[in-house]
Amino acid sequence: MMNFKEWLSCHSISKSLLSTRPFSFFYDESSEREFRHHGTMDMVTGAAISSERTLSENQVNVSSAHEQSLVTEASALAQYNSNKGNKDPLTQVEAFQISFLRLVQRIGQSPANPVVLQVLYRLELASLIRAAESNVKKPGLKIDKARALALALEESGHDDFDFSLKILVLGKTGVGKSATVNSLFDEAKVTTNAFRPSTKGIQQVVGTIKGIKVTFIDTPGLLPSNNNQRRNRKILIEVRKFIRKSPPDVVLYFERLDFYDRVYYDFPLLKLITNVFGSSIWFNTILVMTHSSSPLPEGMDGYPVSYEEFVGQRTKLLQSYIHQAVSNTQLENPVLLAENHPMCMKNSKGEKVLPNGQAWLSQLLLLSISTKVLGDANSLLKFQNSFQFVKSDSIRQPSLPHLLSSLLQPRSTGTSIDGNDFQVDDLSDGEEDEYDQLPPIRILTKAQYQQLSRLQKNAYLDELDYRETLYLKKQWRAEIRRNKESMLSNSGASESSEYENSSSHEVVQLPDMAIPLSFDSNCPSHRYRCLLGTNEWLLRPVVDSQGWDHDVCFDGISLDFSKQIKGNLTASVAGQMRKDKVDFSIQSDSGVNFVHGKCLFVSSLDILTAGKALVCTFRGDVKFKNLNCNSTGCGLSLTSFGKMHFIGAKLEDSISLGRRFKLVANTGCLVGNSQETYGGSVEATIRGKDFPVRDEKVTVAANFLTYDKDMVLGGSFQTDFRVGRVAKMSLNANMNSRSLGQISFKVSTSEHFELGLITAVSLIQALFHKRNKSHEWEKT
Numbered sequence: 001m002m003n004f005k006e007w008l009s010c011h012s013i014s015k016s017l018l019s020t021r022p023f024s025f026f027y028d029e030s031s032e033r034e035f036r037h038h039g040t041m042d043m044v045t046g047a048a049i050s051s052e053r054t055l056s057e058n059q060v061n062v063s064s065a066h067e068q069s070l071v072t073e074a075s076a077l078a079q080y081n082s083n084k085g086n087k088d089p090l091t092q093v094e095a096f097q098i099s100f101l102r103l104v105q106r107i108g109q110s111p112a113n114p115v116v117l118q119v120l121y122r123l124e125l126a127s128l129i130r131a132a133e134s135n136v137k138k139p140g141l142k143i144d145k146a147r148a149l150a151l152a153l154e155e156s157g158h159d160d161f162d163f164s165l166k167i168l169v170l171g172k173t174g175v176g177k178s179a180t181v182n183s184l185f186d187e188a189k190v191t192t193n194a195f196r197p198s199t200k201g202i203q204q205v206v207g208t209i210k211g212i213k214v215t216f217i218d219t220p221g222l223l224p225s226n227n228n229q230r231r232n233r234k235i236l237i238e239v240r241k242f243i244r245k246s247p248p249d250v251v252l253y254f255e256r257l258d259f260y261d262r263v264y265y266d267f268p269l270l271k272l273i274t275n276v277f278g279s280s281i282w283f284n285t286i287l288v289m290t291h292s293s294s295p296l297p298e299g300m301d302g303y304p305v306s307y308e309e310f311v312g313q314r315t316k317l318l319q320s321y322i323h324q325a326v327s328n329t330q331l332e333n334p335v336l337l338a339e340n341h342p343m344c345m346k347n348s349k350g351e352k353v354l355p356n357g358q359a360w361l362s363q364l365l366l367l368s369i370s371t372k373v374l375g376d377a378n379s380l381l382k383f384q385n386s387f388q389f390v391k392s393d394s395i396r397q398p399s400l401p402h403l404l405s406s407l408l409q410p411r412s413t414g415t416s417i418d419g420n421d422f423q424v425d426d427l428s429d430g431e432e433d434e435y436d437q438l439p440p441i442r443i444l445t446k447a448q449y450q451q452l453s454r455l456q457k458n459a460y461l462d463e464l465d466y467r468e469t470l471y472l473k474k475q476w477r478a479e480i481r482r483n484k485e486s487m488l489s490n491s492g493a494s495e496s497s498e499y500e501n502s503s504s505h506e507v508v509q510l511p512d513m514a515i516p517l518s519f520d521s522n523c524p525s526h527r528y529r530c531l532l533g534t535n536e537w538l539l540r541p542v543v544d545s546q547g548w549d550h551d552v553c554f555d556g557i558s559l560d561f562s563k564q565i566k567g568n569l570t571a572s573v574a575g576q577m578r579k580d581k582v583d584f585s586i587q588s589d590s591g592v593n594f595v596h597g598k599c600l601f602v603s604s605l606d607i608l609t610a611g612k613a614l615v616c617t618f619r620g621d622v623k624f625k626n627l628n629c630n631s632t633g634c635g636l637s638l639t640s641f642g643k644m645h646f647i648g649a650k651l652e653d654s655i656s657l658g659r660r661f662k663l664v665a666n667t668g669c670l671v672g673n674s675q676e677t678y679g680g681s682v683e684a685t686i687r688g689k690d691f692p693v694r695d696e697k698v699t700v701a702a703n704f705l706t707y708d709k710d711m712v713l714g715g716s717f718q719t720d721f722r723v724g725r726v727a728k729m730s731l732n733a734n735m736n737s738r739s740l741g742q743i744s745f746k747v748s749t750s751e752h753f754e755l756g757l758i759t760a761v762s763l764i765q766a767l768f769h770k771r772n773k774s775h776e777w778e779k780t
């Protein structure tokens, strides 16, 4: 199981707090995962549908009777939907699905477009949630059936639904709002101006695009945030009055992609928009980045950055400021790249395309239609009311099982009871040093080696391998002896001798950070060199190539400190702190180890930021060797997470039989915030005969965890071993009582490249198998 830190780092703070499942474009990890899974299935059915279309176009396979029945069914649905006095929300959502698919077809988008799949999936999911809540047994309209119905209706020429879009455009002056409206209608409906603000007042522009009635509300451009808030507020209040009676279905918020700065100065503007219209304005907003074909800026290496990377940075920055403006980190606005220049590239169909090949006009239509359909379904099924705003500074509930897992995991302290690592059993000092007794060996040259027979070559390599193992064992023993001696000498050493020892150490230059190819005086790697001196303190700047604070040249500081205060008392601190204009994060582990006879005491304080909250964990562990082969330990932990506190305790015992067999058992519990969790494990390990210089072992483990009246039992098996001299294999399998498990098998070798070939052939085979399967799908 992941420990608590891994759990924190892979779940950004409030994502998992969403108690409801919004189904517009908000990001929700669980549904995203489900979507990915579902999405791949839909891709398959999407391919089947497109082939269905080809077949029906050729009028080969689709029987007209079947088509007729589909049309009747679809018309019935459409009529049902239009009959206002008799509306069942679930049936209306089914009609939305069909209308949406018909629109997708009209604007020439593929039903396999990820946006289409996401909308359909969310509509289906929303119906299922509502049906389950109201105990309705009605089966929902399956996505592939909706596709077939939409296709049949479009082919039969039925024009029984009336769909229109009302779009509000907002953004600073000169970003290309009016130019985008003109691009969409493919004619100059509104004036644009390269030198002066051109939209003087709010104006409605109505027209038809690909058979869909679209009304744009073009608004005067807002001014940059500084000192213009009053005028901007006036414009926005006018817009609010204008749309009060008939609110727009979609809002387009404009920015220029090519205007970039490391600091975003228009946050006050986003905040003002949020204050005037309310946070909900962002729910239906698409972010439009104009000037998307402009030349890309240079990166640190002197070459232009990649298009995707640049777009990603710009949109992430804008999205993060919107998050701050609405105090919600779940919102994920769709982003559209646009290029209004008359010389914009075109594809073979004559559509304007971006450098990434996307035809942006139909994508804008698709996103607008999707936003409207999801918005309508949201209000129909009343999902909007159940969406809970999660403050970005709110604190989520920490995962107790992960906290317990961290507590149960043995801490690697670097200190041991009798001078050795406490985790590693000593090789007996009396064991004779076989390496020194070996007869000398003559190392062969390459030419000499080539002259040997195959058997001789094998014997020679086996001998070298045997000697290498013995040599490594000898070194390991010497290392342990050195540690023991230094512990003994340190305990009696005076301060002056410590000084003498330390002054004899050399100053070493630490490895440099990667230096960009072209010189940049702002780049810290060109300015600083770090030296590792005699001091116990090691302080280094942390540089993030994507960091913001270029003027101070680093984004954080890392600190390492370790000191043997007395022979049996060691203190250490390791941590990293990062700070920019918005965020502050710290991660530090500090601890004190004290060895007394056969007892080891370890106390530590870990500090970690999780979003805006500080997680502090204090731990105290004691371990004592009660028998030569047995050591017992116990530990206590106190964790504070924001205003919540958790107390944990554990007991552990470890039995070693000889150097090769080890049995470790532990159990513990954690309570706090009116919850409790219990867990424990037993682990048996048999190590290879050359442990620790060759890491061969077999481990069998069983564990249990109870949380929230639920118990999960699990088991795992792991083995690592060498095959011959050059290959290593590792097999790992685990399974729990919820039938979740994993098997992994790894082989690594420095010779036998045929093994790599086998892997490549199996991969290619698997790919072909998949392709053939999808061809079969298309044929059926």
Ligand SMILES: Nc1nc2c(ncn2[C@@H]2O[C@H](COP(=O)(O)OP(=O)(O)OP(=O)(O)O)[C@@H](O)[C@H]2O)c(=O)[nH]1
Pocket: 171, 172, 173, 174, 175, 176, 177, 178, 179, 180, 191, 192, 193, 194, 195, 196, 197, 198, 199, 219, 220, 221, 222, 290, 291, 292, 338, 339, 340, 341
């Ligand atoms: N190269 C390029 N130029 C653009 C793009 N979009 C707009 N422009 C140009 O930018 C200038 C301003 O565009 P407008 O559409 O008037 O900007 P606006 O946001 O409507 O400005 P206001 O009416 O003042 O609010 C015009 O000269 C446009 O031709 C684009 O994507 N690429």
